[in-house]
Amino acid sequence: xxxxxxxxxxxxxxxxxxxxxxxxxxxxxxxxxxxxxxxxxxxxxxxxxxxxxxxxxxxxxxxxxxxxxxxxxxxxxxxxxxxxxxxxxx
Numbered sequence: 001x002x003x004x005x006x007x008x009x010x011x012x013x014x015x016x017x018x019x020x021x022x023x024x025x026x027x028x029x030x031x032x033x034x035x036x037x038x039x040x041x042x043x044x045x046x047x048x049x050x051x052x053x054x055x056x057x058x059x060x061x062x063x064x065x066x067x068x069x070x071x072x073x074x075x076x077x078x079x080x081x082x083x084x085x086x087x088x089x090x
């Protein structure tokens with residue numbers, strides 16, 4: 001009977017130790033998650049700050065490209081108009 005009680009107490013102590021270890025592991029995991037979340041929030045904030053600058057840079061590039069294409073088209077139209085005028089005068 002005493003042996004059975006000792007085994008039960010030993011098993012109970014083992015369970016307590018296992019639970020303490022699990023609790024410690026969970027606490028460490030939670031702290032790691034909090035740290036990861038903080039890093040993610042920092043990265044998102046940095047991206048949010050730079051996003052308007054990126055959009056402005058893209059719009060500027062698109063505008064320059066569009067201006068260049070307009071210049072090319074204007075030259076073509078001018079050449080066509082000049083040719084039409086030349087042909088009309090003949």
